[in-house]
Amino acid sequence: xxxxxxxxxxxxxxxxxxxxxxxxxxxxxxxxxxxxxxxxxxxxxxxxxxxxxxxxxxxxxxxxxxxxxxxxxxxxxxxxxxxxxxxxxxxxxxxxxxxxxxxxxxxxxxxxxxxxxxxxxxxxxxxxxxxxxxxxxxxxxxxxxxxxxxxxxxxxxxxxxxxxxxxxxxxxxxxxxxxxxxxxxxxxxxxxxxxxxxxxxxxxxxxxxxxxxxxxxxxxxxxxxxxxxxxxxxxxxxxxxxxxxxxxxxxxxxxxxxxxx
Amino acid sequence: xxxxxxxxxxxxxxxxxxxxxxxxxxxxxxxxxxxxxxxxxxxxxxxxxxxxxxxxxxxxxxxxxxxxxxxxxxxxxxxxxxxxxxxxxxxxxxxxxxxxxxxxxxxxxxxxxxxxxxxxxxxxxxxxxxxxxxxxxxxxxxxxxxxxxxxxxxxxxxxxxxxxxxxxxxxxxxxxxxxxxxxxxxxxxxxxxxxxxxxxxxxxxxxxxxxxxxxxxxxxxxxxxxxxxxxxxxxxxxxxxxxxxxxxxxxxxxxxxxxxxxxxxxx
Amino acid sequence: xxxxxxxxxxxxxxxxxxxxxxxxxxxxxxxxxxxxxxxxxxxxxxxxxxxxxxxxxxxxxxxxxxxxxxxxxxxxxxxxxxxxxxxxxxxxxxxxxxxxxxxxxxxxxxxxxxxxxxxxxxxxxxxxxxxxxxxxxxxxxxxxxxxxxxxxxxxxxxxxxxxxxxxxxxxxxxxxxxxxxxxxxxxxxxxxxxxxxxxxxxxxxxxxxxxxxxxxxxxxxxxxxxxxxxxxxxxxxxxxxxxxxxxxxxxxxxxxxxxxxxxxxxxxxxxxxxxxxxx
Numbered sequence: 008x009x010x011x012x013x014x015x016x017x018x019x020x021x022x023x024x025x026x027x028x029x030x031x032x033x034x035x036x037x038x039x040x041x042x043x044x045x046x047x048x049x050x051x052x053x054x055x056x057x058x059x060x061x062x063x064x065x066x067x068x069x070x071x072x073x074x075x076x077x078x079x080x081x082x083x084x085x086x087x088x089x090x091x092x093x094x095x096x097x098x099x100x101x102x103x104x105x106x107x108x109x110x111x112x113x114x115x116x117x118x119x120x121x122x123x124x125x126x127x128x129x130x131x132x133x134x135x136x137x138x139x140x141x142x143x144x145x146x147x148x149x150x151x152x153x154x155x156x157x158x159x160x161x162x163x164x165x166x167x168x169x170x171x172x173x174x175x176x177x178x179x180x181x182x183x184x185x186x187x188x189x190x191x192x193x194x195x196x197x198x199x200x201x202x203x204x205x206x207x208x209x210x211x212x213x214x215x216x217x218x219x220x221x222x223x224x225x226x227x228x229x230x231x232x233x234x235x236x237x238x239x240x241x242x243x244x245x246x247x248x249x250x251x252x253x254x255x256x257x258x259x260x261x262x263x264x265x266x267x268x
Numbered sequence: 269x270x271x272x273x274x275x276x277x278x279x280x281x282x283x284x285x286x287x288x289x290x291x292x293x294x295x296x297x298x299x300x301x302x303x304x305x306x307x308x309x310x311x312x313x314x315x316x317x318x319x320x321x322x323x324x325x326x327x328x329x330x331x332x333x334x335x336x337x338x339x340x341x342x343x344x345x346x347x348x349x350x351x352x353x354x355x356x357x358x359x360x361x362x363x364x365x366x367x368x369x370x371x372x373x374x375x376x377x378x379x380x381x382x383x384x385x386x387x388x389x390x391x392x393x394x395x396x397x398x399x400x401x402x403x404x405x406x407x408x409x410x411x412x413x414x415x416x417x418x419x420x421x422x423x424x425x426x427x428x429x430x431x432x433x434x435x436x437x438x439x440x441x442x443x444x445x446x447x448x449x450x451x452x453x454x455x456x457x458x459x460x461x462x463x464x465x466x467x468x469x470x471x472x473x474x475x476x477x478x479x480x481x482x483x484x485x486x487x488x489x490x491x492x493x494x495x496x497x498x499x500x501x502x503x504x505x506x507x508x509x510x511x512x513x514x515x516x517x518x519x520x521x522x523x524x525x526x527x528x529x530x531x532x533x534x535x
Numbered sequence: 536x537x538x539x540x541x542x543x544x545x546x547x548x549x550x551x552x553x554x555x556x557x558x559x560x561x562x563x564x565x566x567x568x569x570x571x572x573x574x575x576x577x578x579x580x581x582x583x584x585x586x587x588x589x590x591x592x593x594x595x596x597x598x599x600x601x602x603x604x605x606x607x608x609x610x611x612x613x614x615x616x617x618x619x620x621x622x623x624x625x626x627x628x629x630x631x632x633x634x635x636x637x638x639x640x641x642x643x644x645x646x647x648x649x650x651x652x653x654x655x656x657x658x659x660x661x662x663x664x665x666x667x668x669x670x671x672x673x674x675x676x677x678x679x680x681x682x683x684x685x686x687x688x689x690x691x692x693x694x695x696x697x698x699x700x701x702x703x704x705x706x707x708x709x710x711x712x713x714x715x716x717x718x719x720x721x722x723x724x725x726x727x728x729x730x731x732x733x734x735x736x737x738x739x740x741x742x743x744x745x746x747x748x749x750x751x752x753x754x755x756x757x758x759x760x761x762x763x764x765x766x767x768x769x770x771x772x773x774x775x776x777x778x779x780x781x782x783x784x785x786x787x788x789x790x791x792x793x794x795x796x797x798x799x800x801x802x803x804x805x806x807x808x809x810x811x812x813x814x
Contacts, residue, residue: 078714104720115715119733129719132729174715181719307763308774315771319602344771349761358668440780463777 023090029054029185029216030075035084037070044070046240047084052185057217059227059248062237063263068220069112071237072187075218076107089184105134108178112190114170116162122149122173123158126180134181141180148176152206168199172206185216192223224267228252236260291360291486292336292493300339303329304359307344310459311517312365324513325363328383331509332361332500351375354487361486361497365455368483379484379497384510385524387476388417389454391461394471396448401425401474410438410447417478421451442470453480458519472520479524505532568752569799572791592785599772600789606765607793613682613764614751617689621750622743624690625697630727632702643698650695655688656756662688663760682764685757689750696746697739704735737812744805748798755790765790 028051037045044067052058060068073079074086077093077100086093088106116125126145130136149158152172162170171191178186188207192200204226211217211230221227227234228248235245236257244257255261295301305325306313313323321342333340345353345364353359354376366372368382390409392398398407404427411418413431422429430447432438435456442450450457454476460466484501486493504510505528514521596603631643650658662684670677708731716726758766769790776782 073714076718078717101720104718107718109715109718111711111715113709113711115709115711117712117715117730117734119737128729129721132725133720133722177719307767308771310774310777314775315602315768316775317598317602319605319768344761344763344767346761348759352664356668435778436780436783439778443780460777463779465777465779 025054027090028052028087029056029089030218031085031087032075033085033087035071035074035086036082037067037074037079038082044240045074045081048237048240048242049084050235050242050245052216052218054184054216055214056232057211057230058219058233058235059231060218060220060235060237061222061224061227061263062243066237067240068237069189072109072189072218072220075187076104076109078109101133105181106184107187108181108183108185109187110171110174110178110189110191112193114162114167114174114194116170116173116177118162121159121161122154122165122176125162125173126177129177130180145176145180148179149173151179151209152176153202166199167195168202171195171199171203175203175206175210179210185218186210188217188219188221190220190222192221222267224252224264236263238263290492291357291490292496295336295338295360298338300341301329301333301336301361302341302343302359303332304343304345304350304353304362304364305329306346306364308346309365309455311462311519312455312459313344324510324517325365327513327516328363328504328510329361331504332497335500351485354485357487360493361484363484365482366485368481372483372485375488376485377488377490377494379486379494379501381498381501381505381528382481382483383501383504385479385481385522387454387479387522387524388421388451389457389472389476390449390451390474391442391457391466391470392449392473393442394469398448398473401477408447409449409451410441411451412438415452418451420478427451454522462518476523481524502532505529508533566799568791569795572788572795574788592782595772595776595782596785596789603765603768603772603789604793606763606768607790607797609682609762610751610754610757610764610794611797613685613689613754613757613762614747616686617693617754618747618750620686621690621693622697624694626701628694628698629701629705632698633705635723647695647698650691651699653692655692655753656759658691659685659688659756659760662691681760681762682757685754685760685762688757689753693746693750697743700739700742700746701735704738705731707738708734741805741809741812744801744808748801748805751798751801752794755794765793 030052032051033049035045035048036043048067048071050058060071062068070079074081075088075093077098081094088103091103092098093103116122117128120128123142123145126148127138127141130141130144131138146155146158149155152175154169154172154176157165157169157173160169162173165173174191175186191207192203195203200223204223207217207219207226208230217230219227219231231248233245234248234251236243236251236255236259238259244255244260245251251260252264255264303326305321305323307315307321309323311323313321313325316322321344326342329342330340343353343359345359345362347366350359350362350364350366351372354362362376363383365386367386368378372378390398390404396407398404402425404425406426406428408428408430409421411429411431412435413433415431418429418431421427429451430438430441432441435452438447438450438452439460441447449470454472457472461470461472484497486497508529510525511521511529514525628643628647631639632647634640634643663681666679666684666687668679668681670679712730712734713726716730721730754764755766757764758770761767769786773779773782773786
């Protein structure tokens with residue numbers, strides 16, 4: 008197994024500066040019962056960087072991304088976000104989660120609230136920000152994801168692509184430093200995939216640090232700074248997209264890419 | 269654990285009731301006498317269309333309240349809960365068609381003399397030519413299974429008793445002509461005969477036999493109230509109040525009531 | 536909107552009006568009650584009119600109906616209060632059942648199973664004979680009449696059933712709702728009250744109304760422990776009318792009809808909601 012990146016020095020005293028990795032994984036292990044899903048994953052994500060994780064189903068990609076905002080606890084190793092250990096039991100999860108936005112495959116919008124309310128809920132109730140100010144921002148965010156006019160629609164009244172864009176706006180409303188996307192287009196039908204990808208690309212263009220688990224190879228090649236290929240709980244290969252897609256070195260990568268492309 | 273569950277538990281574990289030692293004082297203090305009466309036994313205690321409980325026993329209760337100069341509150345009771353109510357203190361006095369038995373005397377304080385008496389009698393078809401119990405020999409009567417006197421009547425008078433469950437079925441059988449009469453509690457038979465439904469074709473030609481006295485009851489340990497009720501009962505017998513009540517509510521005065529009236533009026 | 540991806544979570548689908556379904560006569564227990572009541576009432580009344588000297592069953596019921604209906608109203612009162620009390624307690628118990636603390640969760644589970652699997656009548660007897668008829672609190676006496684005890688007696692099984700409904704509804708929600716809430720930094724309490732429970736209401740409503748219907752019909756059991764509700768009054772009215780055997784069917788038929796007329800619309804509305812929220 009190759010070592011994906013050179014390890015930066017562990018940040019002393021939790022002081023983090025933008026020149027250090029925004030997300031830093033060191034030898035992360037995770038098992039569900041007897042099944043070891045993550046078998047020593049290490050990599051860094053720098054501020055402004057866009058990282059795509061690809062790999063066959065069941066290779067632990069979704070688990071990996073969920074570990075980063077502590078939705079799933081890890082068994083061994085370390086995950087730091089802006090120098091803060093995520094799996095420290097004393098961690099202020101609120102502080103972590105306002106830094107890390109997450110978008111899911113199944114959108115997971117709150118179906119009993121309108122699009123606008125979905126976007127507003129967390130800033131108002133969790134961050135206790137001023138409602139009027141949040142509402143203005145929510146309108147702006149919905150406009151940004153091209154959903155002006157759908158403010159009062161319930162998730163059930165929106166298409167999959169529209170719901171997913173509300174979900175992106177909802178995550179952005181917390182003003183995160185990094186966005187995690189977990190196969191966000193996998194449940195969409197082909198026509199609506201594009202509108203979601205456009206939204207993500209705009210985010211990337213604005214300089215948002217992004218980590219995507221995706222099957223959209225073309226999209227990954229287009230926007231990623233680094234592509235990681237995972238299989239059976241380890242990172243098999245990584246590299247800049249042009250190099251990675253045109254000349255994969257490992258035969259498992261080659262097999263996977265030939266299947267999917 | 270949730271609060272309601274705890275509260276319920278606390279209740280179930282019995283924040284008990286305090287049995288007051290002197291119920292007479294309590295009645296006077298509250299200004300209310302609470303009496304348990306039947307609401308399903310015509311004419312002793314039953315509903316009128318307004319919902320009020322009326323009959324012989326409510327009248328007796330009203331007289332007790334008048335003597336105590338307090339208001340009366342009637343609580344409908346059934347056989348299953350009347351003793352419980354008295355023990356709990358929910359009712360001060362029970363006038364609820366309760367037969368006097370040694371077992372009951374252990375649970376409550378029965379009042380002597382017994383205020384009334386039931387006996388065994390027959391709701392007889394008018395077509396049957398029966399003038400005495402002896403005339404029943406070889407005839408068929410309907411009865412309620414489990415009644416203690418079925419066997420005794422059969423042995424003594426040689427009448428066949430065809431037993432049914434409850435009191436509705438034998439009445440049906442009687443109407444259907446399966447028997448010439450219904451052997452049952454006299455008070456029940458008298459209750460039936462108030463209504464035209466029954467008194468056109470049926471009658472109670474025989475004298476009651478095997479008297480089973482009813483008792484008033486107060487809670488154990490209420491000696492003062494019991495004494496008051498004994499005096500009251502004797503006064504009712506003396507003045508003939510119970511006989512008047514029977515007449516008022518349309519039943520023939522029983523032999524017991526007459527006898528007690530005769531016994532006490534001389535004094 | 537055209538074809539939609541197959542999303543496993545129905546709550547995420549837009550509401551679509553269900554296809555108009557062909558009318559089908561579905562006989563359920565509740566219909567049986569209504570039909571039996573009507574037959575008994577009409578048949579019994581016709582039979583009773585055969586007699587000449589006695590009043591017809593119809594006249595009898597008409598005369599006593601204010602009293603009988605007041606009794607019925609009492610049944611409704613008991614059922615509504617039992618449901619109210621039971622639901623509040625049941626939600627609390629349900630939250631214990633889905634809680635994190637294993638000790639309280641286990642205790643709650645025992646509690647729930649005990650009250651769910653006891654005959655209602657037995658619980659009613661317990662409530663009747665174990666709760667004192669009055670309380671003395673700080674010198675004042677608070678009376679605790681039988682019907683309130685009946686309310687408590689019925690609220691116990693309601694509590695256990697509602698707790699199970701809450702637990703089931705919470706479990707039936709996709710885990711993504713919890714994940715999404717967690718990733719937005721909602722606390723567990725906020726997640727429950729703002730995100731999970733509001734969605735459960737919809738799922739719980741039809742079975743909850745079904746439960747209410749059952750409670751209403753069960754309130755007649757209170758007659759066994761001496762509460763003067765409709766069935767008690769019906770038997771007392773029957774006694775007051777001299778216990779005419781021919782009045783039995785019409786009088787009890789009237790009681791059945793009252794319950795039917797009350798419960799049937801609830802049943803229909805429940806069916807409508809079930810179809811409306813169909814998963």
